[in-house]
Amino acid sequence: MALSDHVDLNGFIEGVKRRNPGQPEFVQAVTEVAEDIFDFIQDKEQYHKYQILRRIAEPDRVISFRVVWEDDNNNIRVQRGYRVQNNNAIGPYKGGIRFHPTVTESVLKFLAFEQTFKNALTGLPMGGGKGGANFNPKGKSDHEVMRFCQSFMTELYRHVGQNIDVPAGDIGVGGREIGYMFGQYKRITNSFEGVLTGKGLEYGGSLIRTEATGYGAVYFLENMLTRVGNSVEGKRAIISGSGNVATHAAEKIVQLGGKVLTLSDSEGFIHDPEGIDQERIDWVKAHKTKRRGRIAEYADEFKSATFHAGERPWGVECDIAIPCATQNELNGREAETLVANGCIAVSEGANMPTDLEGAHVFKKAQILFAPGKAANAGGVAVSGLEMSQNSARISWKEAELQQLLKDIMSGIHERCAEHGGRAGSDHIDYVRGANIAGFKKVADAMLAYGVV
Ligand code: NDP
Numbered sequence: 001m002a003l004s005d006h007v008d009l010n011g012f013i014e015g016v017k018r019r020n021p022g023q024p025e026f027v028q029a030v031t032e033v034a035e036d037i038f039d040f041i042q043d044k045e046q047y048h049k050y051q052i053l054r055r056i057a058e059p060d061r062v063i064s065f066r067v068v069w070e071d072d073n074n075n076i077r078v079q080r081g082y083r084v085q086n087n088n089a090i091g092p093y094k095g096g097i098r099f100h101p102t103v104t105e106s107v108l109k110f111l112a113f114e115q116t117f118k119n120a121l122t123g124l125p126m127g128g129g130k131g132g133a134n135f136n137p138k139g140k141s142d143h144e145v146m147r148f149c150q151s152f153m154t155e156l157y158r159h160v161g162q163n164i165d166v167p168a169g170d171i172g173v174g175g176r177e178i179g180y181m182f183g184q185y186k187r188i189t190n191s192f193e194g195v196l197t198g199k200g201l202e203y204g205g206s207l208i209r210t211e212a213t214g215y216g217a218v219y220f221l222e223n224m225l226t227r228v229g230n231s232v233e234g235k236r237a238i239i240s241g242s243g244n245v246a247t248h249a250a251e252k253i254v255q256l257g258g259k260v261l262t263l264s265d266s267e268g269f270i271h272d273p274e275g276i277d278q279e280r281i282d283w284v285k286a287h288k289t290k291r292r293g294r295i296a297e298y299a300d301e302f303k304s305a306t307f308h309a310g311e312r313p314w315g316v317e318c319d320i321a322i323p324c325a326t327q328n329e330l331n332g333r334e335a336e337t338l339v340a341n342g343c344i345a346v347s348e349g350a351n352m353p354t355d356l357e358g359a360h361v362f363k364k365a366q367i368l369f370a371p372g373k374a375a376n377a378g379g380v381a382v383s384g385l386e387m388s389q390n391s392a393r394i395s396w397k398e399a400e401l402q403q404l405l406k407d408i409m410s411g412i413h414e415r416c417a418e419h420g421g422r423a424g425s426d427h428i429d430y431v432r433g434a435n436i437a438g439f440k441k442v443a444d445a446m447l448a449y450g451v452v
């Protein structure tokens with residue numbers, strides 16, 4: 001078949017839209033990747049012949065199930081749970097579980113698709129998957145969360161296993177939820193195995209897994225800045241979110257001598273011109289995890305700060321932006337504001353926080369722009385290290401793991417730089433680099449397997 005007989009990019013995207021009606025987030029994630037991959041595979045006949053991108057953009061399977069549980073008032077509640085197993089060409093399916101009212105099949109399919117490329121970029125043997133439920137942990141008692149997690153795992157356990165699919169945390173799923181789910185898996189199967197990552201240190205968890213995503217996003221940022229002779233030191237950073245990723249990104253910015261001006265949640269953002277230092281970050285961590293409080297209360301606690309209800313932080317002047325809340329939280333207009341305000345670098349702690357228009361603005365302005373699949377890969381990378389420790393039945397020391405995380409993030413940066421450059425320009429397009437490097441590894445494994 002001549003290359004001209006292959007469907008073009010627009011035809012491909014039209015097909016993705018037709019096959020996935022009502023799934024805008026999934027179509028968006030595939031479009032962003034396809035824009036770069038179509039260019040890359042122009043002259044690579046085998047990827048066309050074996051329909052590699054078309055196959056990666058069709059999950060191996062989507063499992064959907066009813067999760068029924070009883071609340072504290074004895075009401076019977078019904079939620080929908082999912083596991084999307086996107087691709088296991090290079091290792092067991094691996095990716096987080098999200099509990100949030102906005103969870104849909106489209107959201108989890110986009111996340112599992114992105115995860116496939118991200119996991120490949122880490123250099124570790126992990127395929128891509130994602131799961132979750134439209135359950136809202138906010139305002140629920142510990143017992144309600146426990147009953148929900150147990151019910152969720154009572155179906156999920158059939159589909160996962162240390163060599164099959166290894167879930168972890170994501171929005172709304174942290175140490176507490178992983179504990180309840182691991183306990184239920186162990187109870188049902190009578191098998192103590194590394195079926196989940198992000199576990200407590202007492203029962204097979206790894207040191208620095210909690211910190212890894214946020215720290216990794218800042219290491220990636222530092223790598224980008226170092227390459228152009230700059231650094232985090234003295235820079236003003238605005239961060240969205242106030243959960244696991246946001247608070248640890250903030251911590252690492254402060255450790256590297258930067259100043260953090262904002263944090264947010266789904267109700268608005270706080271702006272603290274004095275800077276959110278380690279003591280204040282510790283307060284936010286305890287407030288969000290132990291007290292399950294809202295970020296608005298930061299402004300009651302620290303008088304230098306203001307709370308901006310219903311707004312996002314992107315209008316605050318900064319050098320660096322680190323979106324760490326959720327998908328599509330930074331649009332084209334906000335991207336233009338950031339660029340106009342002199343922002344030089346964006347490192348995505350969240351998955352697909354910048355929408356397609358926003359990503360095009362950053363690409364056009366040629367600022368340093370690290371997509372989530374590269375910048376936030378530190379979390380899943382340390383999950384991979386947790387799997388290795390579980391298999392070997394050992395625990396590595398903190399210093400060792402800190403170094404491995406740094407090395408893995410530098411390795412991802414190098415892979416992106418290798419594929420994201422253009423002849424005649426010194427600028428690295430990290431989106432293109434991440435898409436191509438991730439695709440190539442998965443694609444070459446798929447070619448080795450033939451048509452399966
Ligand atoms: P958490 O649940 O710990 O925190 C999520 C934060 O984002 C909260 O501050 C939450 O505010 C905010 N948020 C959630 N949904 C929305 C929304 N619709 N609009 C505005 N704010 C929102 O989750 P994580 O920190 O773990 O995850 C944050 C992002 O990082 C996600 O995109 C996740 O996929 C990604 N990620 C996470 C990894 C991990 O290891 N945990 C690894 C790689 C990526 P509120 O309290 O109001 O809901």
Ligand code: 2IT
Nearest residue numbers: 095096168170379380383
């Ligand atoms: O989006 C992600 O990479 C995660 N939520 C972490 C996945 C994992 O398996 O650690």
